[in-house]
Amino acid sequence: MKVLADRNVCIGAGMCVMTDDEVFDQDDDGAVLLRRDQVPEDHRQRVREAVNLCPSGALSLSED
Amino acid sequence: MHKFVNPFGMPAYLITRHDDIRSVLADHARFSNRRPPGFLAPVAAAMDIAEQNRFQAGNLLALDPPEHQRLRRLLTTEFTVRRMTQLQPRIVEIVEQHLDAMEAAGSPAELVSAFALPIPSLVICELLGVPYRDREEFQQRTARQLDFAIPVAERLALQRAGRRYMEALVRGARSEPGQDMLGMLVRDHGDELSDDELVGIAGLLLLAGHETTANMLALGTLALLVHPEQLAAVRDDPALAPAAVEELLRYLSIVQTAIPRFTTTEVEIAGTHIPAGELVVLSLPSGNRDTGFVEAPDTLDVTRGAPGHLAFGHGVHHCLGAPLARMEMRIAFPALLRRFPRLALAKPFPDVRFRVFHFIYGVHSLEVRW
Numbered sequence: 538m539k540v541l542a543d544r545n546v547c548i549g550a551g552m553c554v555m556t557d558d559e560v561f562d563q564d565d566d567g568a569v570l571l572r573r574d575q576v577p578e579d580h581r582q583r584v585r586e587a588v589n590l591c592p593s594g595a596l597s598l599s600e601d
Numbered sequence: 602m603h604k605f606v607n608p609f610g611m612p613a614y615l616i617t618r619h620d621d622i623r624s625v626l627a628d629h630a631r632f633s634n635r636r637p638p639g640f641l642a643p644v645a646a647a648m649d650i651a652e653q654n655r656f657q658a659g660n661l662l663a664l665d666p667p668e669h670q671r672l673r674r675l676l677t678t679e680f681t682v683r684r685m686t687q688l689q690p691r692i693v694e695i696v697e698q699h700l701d702a703m704e705a706a707g708s709p710a711e712l713v714s715a716f717a718l719p720i721p722s723l724v725i726c727e728l729l730g731v732p733y734r735d736r737e738e739f740q741q742r743t744a745r746q747l748d749f750a751i752p753v754a755e756r757l758a759l760q761r762a763g764r765r766y767m768e769a770l771v772r773g774a775r776s777e778p779g780q781d782m783l784g785m786l787v788r789d790h791g792d793e794l795s796d797d798e799l800v801g802i803a804g805l806l807l808l809a810g811h812e813t814t815a816n817m818l819a820l821g822t823l824a825l826l827v828h829p830e831q832l833a834a835v836r837d838d839p840a841l842a843p844a845a846v847e848e849l850l851r852y853l854s855i856v857q858t859a860i861p862r863f864t865t866t867e868v869e870i871a872g873t874h875i876p877a878g879e880l881v882v883l884s885l886p887s888g889n890r891d892t893g894f895v896e897a898p899d900t901l902d903v904t905r906g907a908p909g910h911l912a913f914g915h916g917v918h919h920c921l922g923a924p925l926a927r928m929e930m931r932i933a934f935p936a937l938l939r940r941f942p943r944l945a946l947a948k949p950f951p952d953v954r955f956r957v958f959h960f961i962y963g964v965h966s967l968e969v970r971w
Contacts, residue, residue: 567680586908590908
């Protein structure tokens with residue numbers, strides 16, 4: 538599973554970092570950064586939650 | 602979904618389900634913030650066009666992308682999760698100082714003026730660069746500005762006075778930018794922002810920083826006091842604070858007034874057809890108490906911690922200050938309950954006066970003893 542982040546759509550709410558700070562980070566302006574894009578097995582549930590919680594719809598998942 | 606006519610005679614569609622509210626808030630292209638002609642808010646209707654435009658500048662809540670994104674981006678830097686971690690020690694200090702003062706003055710105390718209001722007020726003042734010594738003036742103004750029981754003419758006068766106050770602070774920051782947020786905005790973005798935008802941004806943050814967390818702290822304490830087993834759980838288990846804060850946000854949903862959006866095209870929500878140019882209003886409290894979202898929604902369960910609630914909104918206008926509000930509450934609730942483990946209402950529950958006509962729900966005052 539791969540997570541994708543659209544930094545142009547991101548509003549810097551930080552919900553993803555709050556949900557899983559080992560996968561998500563923010564730059565100094567608050568926009569999302571991915572610490573890794575391949576999601577390890579034990580992070581899948583939290584990353585799914587982060588994608589669902591993201592207010593701006595900047596995050597998505599792909600199964601590759 | 603209910604179609605109705607609001608008190609101003611406008612037909613509107615009320616959206617109450619969690620998922621429908623989320624879809625509308627996420628879809629700013631089809632559900633816009635921009636009011637079509639003839640849909641003026643009562644306070645705006647009392648101004649001429651030039652003043653309306655000046656009041657609109659920098660008001661993030663009234664803008665749509667891409668304009669909204671341009672302004673919001675300048676501010677998010679002050680509300681990142683990392684920035685909140687830096688602020689944490691200062692917030693702890695502010696909370697402890699207020700608890701010390703309460704303890705020194707002795708039981709009973711009025712919780713809004715001793716704790717719930719001054720903590721977020723001091724935090725937002727320091728962050729923004731607003732002199733805390735002026736608090737009496739702006740605390741009164743922010744509380745009354747959003748009170749619908751106050752006549753439109755008076756609310757307009759309060760808004761104008763608030764802008765004059767902010768204009769003076771913006772002038773000060775332009776000539777001598779400090780280490781606070783106003784100083785940062787002037788230093789890093791002074792050329793891209795007009796004075797009206799700076800006044801609008803700072804005014805909105807001051808208002809939002811006061812009225813939200815302050816009411817959550819007072820109302821949240823009341824909710825815990827009337828659910829003693831929940832209170833004991835929050836007091837005795839420090840790890841429970843984040844989940845408890847999310848549950849109090851969901852359960853209390855203090856933005857009690859319906860949020861308006863305008864359809865830009867024909868849409869269908871929950872099987873109902875809505876033409877273009879119609880007013881759609883969203884009830885966040887009802888979305889947060891939807892059985893489709895959580896089980897037994899009328900039960901306060903501090904272990905639930907469902908962060909998908911709508912208390913901070915959703916979509917591009919999701920509360921900018923949410924990370925700060927969460928931090929303040931995660932620190933303040935447990936600190937209060939641990940300092941005064943026998944905290945109780947000093948007057949019976951039916952005597953508590955609620956802010957029923959206010960944009961933000963809360964209590965006028967809360968007498969507590971320990």
